[in-house]
Amino acid sequence: xxxxxxxxxxxxxxxxxxxxxxxxxxxxxxxxxxxxxxxxxxxxxxxxxxxxxxxxxxxxxxxxxxxxxxxxxxxxxxxxxxxxxxxxxxxxxxxxxxxxxxxxxxxxxxxxxxxxxxxxxxxxxxxxxxxxxxxxxxxxxxxxxxxxxxxxxxxxxxxxxxxxxxxxxxxxxxxxxxxxxxxxxxxxxxxxxxxxxxxxxxxxxxxxxxxxxxxxxxxxxxxxxxxxxxxxxxxxxxxxxxxxxxxxxxxxxxxxxxxxxxxxxxxxxxxxxxxxxxxxxxxxxxxxxxxxxxxxxxxxxxxxxxxxxxxxxxxxxxxxxxxxxxxxxxxxxxxxxxxxxxxxxxxxxxxxxxxxxxxxxxxxxxxxxxxxxxxxxxxxxxxxxxxxxxxxxxxxxxxxxxxxxxxxxxxxxxxxxxxxxxxxxxxxxxxxxxxxxxxxxxxxxxxxxxxxxxxxxxxxxxxxxxxxxxxx
Ligand code: AMP
Numbered sequence: 001x002x003x004x005x006x007x008x009x010x011x012x013x014x015x016x017x018x019x020x021x022x023x024x025x026x027x028x029x030x031x032x033x034x035x036x037x038x039x040x041x042x043x044x045x046x047x048x049x050x051x052x053x054x055x056x057x058x059x060x061x062x063x064x065x066x067x068x069x070x071x072x073x074x075x076x077x078x079x080x081x082x083x084x085x086x087x088x089x090x091x092x093x094x095x096x097x098x099x100x101x102x103x104x105x106x107x108x109x110x111x112x113x114x115x116x117x118x119x120x121x122x123x124x125x126x127x128x129x130x131x132x133x134x135x136x137x138x139x140x141x142x143x144x145x146x147x148x149x150x151x152x153x154x155x156x157x158x159x160x161x162x163x164x165x166x167x168x169x170x171x172x173x174x175x176x177x178x179x180x181x182x183x184x185x186x187x188x189x190x191x192x193x194x195x196x197x198x199x200x201x202x203x204x205x206x207x208x209x210x211x212x213x214x215x216x217x218x219x220x221x222x223x224x225x226x227x228x229x230x231x232x233x234x235x236x237x238x239x240x241x242x243x244x245x246x247x248x249x250x251x252x253x254x255x256x257x258x259x260x261x262x263x264x265x266x267x268x269x270x271x272x273x274x275x276x277x278x279x280x281x282x283x284x285x286x287x288x289x290x291x292x293x294x295x296x297x298x299x300x301x302x303x304x305x306x307x308x309x310x311x312x313x314x315x316x317x318x319x320x321x322x323x324x325x326x327x328x329x330x331x332x333x334x335x336x337x338x339x340x341x342x343x344x345x346x347x348x349x350x351x352x353x354x355x356x357x358x359x360x361x362x363x364x365x366x367x368x369x370x371x372x373x374x375x376x377x378x379x380x381x382x383x384x385x386x387x388x389x390x391x392x393x394x395x396x397x398x399x400x401x402x403x404x405x406x407x408x409x410x411x412x413x414x415x416x417x418x419x420x421x422x423x424x425x426x427x428x429x430x431x432x433x434x435x436x437x438x439x440x441x442x443x444x445x446x447x448x449x450x451x452x453x454x455x456x457x458x459x460x461x462x463x464x465x466x467x468x469x470x471x472x
Contacts, residue, residue: 014040014041014088014116014257014399014400014401015040015041015085015086015087015088015100015114015115015116015117015207015399016034016037016038016039016040016041016085016086016087016116016206016207016208016211017037017083017084017085017114017115017116017173017174017175017194017205017206017207018030018033018034018037018083018084018085018114018175018204018205018206018207018211019082019083019084019114019175019177019182019184019204019205019206019231020033020080020081020082020182020199020202020203020204020205021080021081021180021182021202021203021204021231021232021233021234022080022081022201022202022203022233022234022235023080023199023200023201023202023204023234024080026049026077026079026080026081026082026202027047027049027074027077027078027079027082028074029082029199029202029204029215029217030047030049030082030083030084031047031065031069031074031084032211032214032215033084033204033206033211033212033214033215034047034065034069034084034085034086034211035065035066035214036206036208036210036211036213036214036259037086037206037207037208037210037211038064038065038086039257039259040086040088040116040207040208040257041085041086041087041088042063042064042086042088043062043063043087043088043094043099044060044061044062044063044068044086044087044094044096044098044099044100045060045061045063045064045065045068045069045084045085045086045087045099046058046059046060046061046068046069046084046085046099046100046101047059047060047069047073047074047077047082047083047084047085047101048077048082048083048084048101048103048110048112048177049077049078049079049081049082050079050081050082050110050177050179050180051078051079051080052079052080054109054110054179054180055078055079056103056110056112057076057077057078057079058077058101058103058112059073059076059077060096060099060100060101061096061099062094062096062099065086068099079180080180080202080233081177081180081181081182081233083101083112083113083114083175083176083177083182084101084114085099085100085101085114085115085175087099087100088401097137097138097139098138098139098140100113100114100115100140100142101113101114101175101177102137102138102140102142102143102146104146104150106149106150107150108156108157108160108178108179109178109179110177110178110179111146111149111150111176111177111178112176112177113142113145113146113149113174113175113176113177114174114175114176115140115141115142115145115172115173115174116171116172116173116174116192116194116207116399117170117171117172117173117187117191117192117398117399118141118170118171118396118397118398118399119141119142119144119145119168119169119170119171119172120169120170120171120397120398120456120457120458120459120460120461121168121169121170121457121459121460122141122144122168122170122460123141123460123463123465123466124459124460124463124465125144125148125167125168126141126143126144127465129144129147129148129151132151134147134151144168145164145165145168145172145174145176148163148164148167148168149161149163149164149176149178152164157178157179157181158230158239160178161176161178161183161185161228161239162228162239162240165185165228165242166242166243168187169456169457169459170187170191170397170398170456171187171189171191171192171250171398171399171456172185172186172187172192173185173186173187173191173192173193173194173207173223174186174194175205180232180233181230181231181232182203182205182230182231182232183228183229183230183231183239184196184205184223184228184229184231185223185227185228185229185242186223186224186225186226186227187225187226187242187456188225188226188241188242188243188244188245189225189245189246189247189248189446189455189456190224190225190226190247190248190249191248191249191250191398191399191446191456192207192250192253192398192399193207193208193222193249193253193258193262193264193265194206194207194222194223195207195208195209195212195219195220195221195222195223195263195264196219196220196221196222196223196229196236197209197212197217197218197219197220198217198218198220198234199215199216199217199218201234202217202234203231203234203235203236204217205223205229205231208258208259208262208264209262209263209264210259210261210262213261219263222264222265222266225244225245225247226241226242226243226244226245227241228240228241228242245455245456246444246455247443247444248444248445248446248455248456249264249265249442249443249444249445249446250398250399250400250445250446251435251436251439251443251445251446251447251450252361252389252396252400252449253265253269254267254269254272254273254276254439254442255273255276255360255361255388255389255435256297256360256361256389257400260273260299260300265439265442265443265445266441266442267439267442269300270300272438272439272442273298273299273300273301273304273360273388274300274301274303274304274307275304275438275439276301276304276388276389276430276434276435276438276439277300277301277302277303277304277305277306277307277308277358277388278304278305278307278308278438279304279308279430279434279435279437279438280301280304280305280358280386280387280388280428280430280434281304281305281306281308281309281386282308282434283428283430283431283434284386284426284428284429284430285309286309286311286354286356286384286386286426286428287354288311288353288354288355288356288382288384289311289312289353289354289355290311290312290313290314290316290349290350290353290354290355290356291305291306291309291311291312291313291314291355291356291357291358292313292314292315292316292317292349292355292356292357292358293313293317293357293358293359294317294343294357294358294359294360294367294368294371295315295317295318295319295343296319297360298358298359298360298388301358301360301388302358304388305356305358305386305388309356311356314346314349314355315346315349316345316346316349316350316355316375317343317344317345317346317371318343318344318345318346319342319343320341320342320343320344323341323342336369336370336373336374338370339366339367339370339371339374340370340374343371343374344374345374345375345377345378346378347378347379350375350378350379350380351378351379351380352379352381353379353380353381354380354381354382354384355375355380355382355383355384356384356385356386357371357372357375357383357384357385357386357424358386358387358388359385359386359387359388360387360388360389361387361388361389361392362387362391362392362409362410362418363392363402363403363408363409364403364407364408364409365409365418365421365422368385368422369421369422369423372385372422372423372424373423376423382425383423383424383425384424384425384426384427384428385419385422385424385426385427385428386427386428387427387428387429387430388430388435389429389430389435389450390429390430390431390432390435390450391410391411391415391429391450392408392409392410392411392449392450393405393408393410393411393449393450393451393452394408394411394448394449394450394451394452394454395408395449396448396449397448397454397456397458397461398446398448398456400449402449409421415427415429432447432450432451435447435450
């Protein structure tokens, strides 16, 4: 059990999922879709494709999508049906064996799976499966789903998928390939996004609509919480839904994670972030000369703050976009070095000014602290820090990578202590009511990271199967 617990501590998977059914260039479209979903996972990427003769091919690699998958691989991945995945996980488990899609052969043929989200009973299921003789190839919680499908005694793949999905808890947006059929499914609470689109006669599925824009596919609709679609050669059939639960769309997707040009939860992410910024300006006004964002994730919120407050928006921080994963920190540097590599202040717009910095969230506070000292060094007269979400007090168990409760700045310090810790003149967090109110028509939401109200049971945690104990 010890190993199971250690393995399954796992994998807070932030990921991008993409699938195509019924297009000659399925693998190429999948590559492009993953490329647009790169922000959801930078650690590894993979594509599985099946051709008309039923031959399955896979390519997976570490790194960014364009590093992991080359043109020659795409050419080899023949067929009209493909599923792809871009993955991010916590450090230490960054290995090719954990890259997705997971691919196996079972008695029905090919089975491949791409998963975004985090299961909350994976350790328990895994222990049971291991006890029954299952051999796991990876430490991913997603592999549990593969085993549940393959070991199901039901007579056909539709039933096997249904039975497997009925046993898992937590967050899952899935693209599952069984031979030339793509099953696209979301958990009954709909924590993570998954959207349906079409390109000519082909059907496409993606984590976010920005992937459709790049391949010039048309958005049809969101796949609904608990919905399971069976897609074959560009045709969609609805399977029976999973047992309904109260919907709980992740609000952190709107705060930070999704791309601003995507449309999720029925709204454009940029619109939601601007609304957060405007509400933040109402709740925590500042007497200042300039407002600026920490690019890129808080750009829209800073715009909203500027619109509402009338304080001009400046581009005061320039971000270096070319920092690879292999960047090595020289030994002889101070602790803010990482921040300085990523951001550089524009001295001319900061010097002598009273400034408002808008950031989308504070997690450990290390980035913000480094930024604040840089901005002071650039001659800011006053620094007013504004955060376009409430204090993050609780870890996420549904697929956003958050540190343990102890490492979350706001769970250790009061708001005024955070102000002192960052070294700013004033600080203001968007209130929970203000955040929810700004997007209320698009909920109901999961706000567990702010409130500790976890909508889906945390079975593994409660049974002591997760290492991150006492997280609530
Ligand atoms: P820090 O407070 O230094 O830990 O970093 C906070 C910044 O990281 C925020 O401004 C966000 O833009 C970004 N951020 C928030 N949540 C995450 C996450 N789950 N993974 C990576 N970056 C995040």
